[in-house]
Amino acid sequence: MRLPETYSLPFPVFMAGADGRIQTANAAFERLLPDRVGTPWMAVFPDLDPDAFSHQWERVAHGDAPLTVSAGMVTTGDQTRFFDVICQPLLDSETDPLRLLGVLVDVTAQTQQEAENAALLDTAVDAIVIIDDQGRIETFNPAATRLFGYRPEEVVGRPVSDLMPEPHRSRHDAYMQRYMETGEQRIIGIGRELEALDRHGRKIPIYLAVSEILQKGRRRFTGIIRDLSEQRAARAALAEQREKLAHVGRLSTMGEMTASIAHEINQPLTAISMYAQSSLKLIEKGDVDLDKLAGALEKLNTQSLRAGAIIERIQRFARAQENQRELVQVNTLLQELVKLAEGDARIHDVEITFDLADGLPAVYCDPIQIQQVALNLIRNAIDAMKDGAAATGSAMVIQSRLEGDGRIEVAVSDQGPGVAPDQRNLLFRPFHTTKKDGMGMGLSICRTIIAEHGGEMGHRDNPGGGATFYFTLPQAGERDD
Ligand SMILES: Nc1ncnc2c1ncn2[C@@H]1O[C@H](COP(=O)(O)OP(=O)(O)O)[C@@H](O)[C@H]1O
Ligand SMILES: [Mg+2]
Known part of the structure; x- marks a missing residue:
């Protein structure tokens, strides 16, 4: 028996009996897989797990809705293609044996695209996190695991705000909602420096670039996250080097100025010595004019404060200090x-x-x-x-x-x-x-x-x-x- 209604359809169609063997197939099927009539249909698809299939099949077998299974790779001659099989149950009214009408859908291009995407995600140096329009994580690549410390199965389905420190964590829903409603771009398509939160609660400086994907009417967002820790550390080290250089510069300037600094300090010291001597003379003369003495001591004090102030300034200037x-x-x-x-x-x-x-x-x-x-x-x-x-x-x-x-x-x-x-x-x-x-x-x-x-x-x-x-x-x- 041929499949008259499906015979000339451009995609492969077969019918299998209750025993699981192919009873008949259309021309496209014969071209792709010659001489299969009489053999078990599942043998055509080595990637298909028979137990898993039977389990699913039982649930649809007595209904009207078809079951679509991802049947995997089929190699014929030098061709390798990937198929989904749409399985429609057919009930034979007299004896009630269950037959299966199978339609092969070539998904090779899509599968290759997915494989390429997966390879890209796997080998990307940057962490890539894809979320749905509710902000839930769908994809978490190996670099994301390295950055955040979570395995994909631990975070897929969880809100992406779990990867953010406060205050962004609590505001994320509002951010997304505003974007959905107004299209106002804060991050999407722009990219900015932010902080992320890893599994141990550590804040990591990151650069985040988000793009929106609209596929089959579904809105998703891809975040590419670059770890800036090393860059920040290098920047800090450079700043420290510069700070040290500046300090050395100040010290060497002070070194060059020793002559004038010594001169500056000598002036109040000379004055101090002078006022001390004149005070002593007043006392030696026995005629202690307390007002005069107090005046001299006052000046002496002023001069010693002046010397102290000079030293203070030099110390402040020469001290090593952080920026x-x-x-x-x-x-x-x-x-x-x-x-x-x-x-x-x-x-x-x-x-x-x-x-x-x-x-x-x-x-x-x-x-x-x-x-x-x-x-x-x-x-x-x-x-x-x-x-x-x-x-x-x-x-x-x-x-x-x-x-x-x-x-x-x-x-x-x-x-x-x-x-x-x-x-x-x-x-x-x-x-x-x-x-x-x-x-x-x-x-x-x-x-x-x-x-x-x-x-x-x-x-x-x-x-x-x-x-x-x-x-x-x-x-x-x-x-x-
Ligand atoms: N005010 C100035 N007038 C003329 N030349 C100057 C002046 N300031 C700096 N220079 C020139 O710039 C050079 C570099 O200055 P600087 O970096 O301070 O080093 P240094 O003072 O040890 O020479 C000086 O050697 C001098 O030739
Ligand atoms: Mg100079």
Whole structure:
């Protein structure tokens, strides 16, 4: 018997008897699988598990609905294809033996696509998590297991918010709902840095990129998650290196300034000794004018506080410290700092003057590091003027002002020889110096510090000769990271 109604259909169809043997098949079936009539149909599909099939078959056998099974691979000649089989029960009314009408559906392309997808998911370096439109995890690839510590079977079906720390965990449903309703994109198609939560409750810095897949009318979301831990650690290590370099720079500046610092401290010490001697003389003379004595002791005390303050400033400046940012007024920083440089300036007969703008917005910075930058510029200016031929009474101007773009600029102008054109590109290079005992690290460290603060550094020629070195800083609140 042929299958007249199905004979010319383009897909393979067969009929099997109650004994499970193929009774008849259509032309497409014969072409694909010749000479199978009379053999058990299940033998055509080696991947099919007969027990599992029988179990499912029993449940549909006496109803009308067909059963679709994934029958697996069929190899004929040099062809390998994958099939689903739609199994329709057919009841023979007289003897009631159960027959089966099977329709083979070629799913090779789909299977290959799925296999490729699975291979992609398996070998991806990044964690990939696919969720449904309810936010439940559908797919969890091996990289996701490495990142989060969960095996797929532990998380599939669970809400993806389990992988997020608070506050995102509780807000995730609302995020999704808003997206579904408004299409407003916060993450989807954009990608951003976030934190994820692993099985041990550890927060992991991640980069998350989400894309939406619409397939067969179903909405799903694929999240590609990159672990940023190493990148963050490298960044922290780099920051630490820079911090150390800045510290070494401060120490070496202090080293260069020992002569002027010693001179600075010697002044109050000399004064202290002087007031002590005159107090002693008052006492020796036997004529103790208590008012005079008190006045001398008062001055003595002031001078010892002054010496102490100098030492305090040096200690504060030279101390190693972690990058500590505070809200500060640049003008205050500069005025405070100049006390450190005054001795140096005086020794070299350089006058320091201020031109500070009123009402500047605060900056968020590491005060010691910014002072370090300013001190480097001031010391370079002093160097430039002391090396100049007739430097008597040279003046340096320390200026602060608000730029048009809202940044704050600090500039140090000198009346030295200026920067020679062939030197312009070299100034900020490490170890570039034109001084016989210079180290050439000053400007290079300055530029690093300023860049870390989100500012810029540069120099320009003064109209009346000499150079101006400046740096800019964003005002507080401008960078909200
Ligand atoms: N105010 C200035 N006027 C002229 N040249 C300067 C000035 N400041 C810096 N320079 C030049 O830049 C070079 C590098 O400066 P810096 O990095 O501070 O190292 P150093 O002061 O140890 O030489 C100096 O050697 C000098 O040639
Ligand atoms: Mg220098």
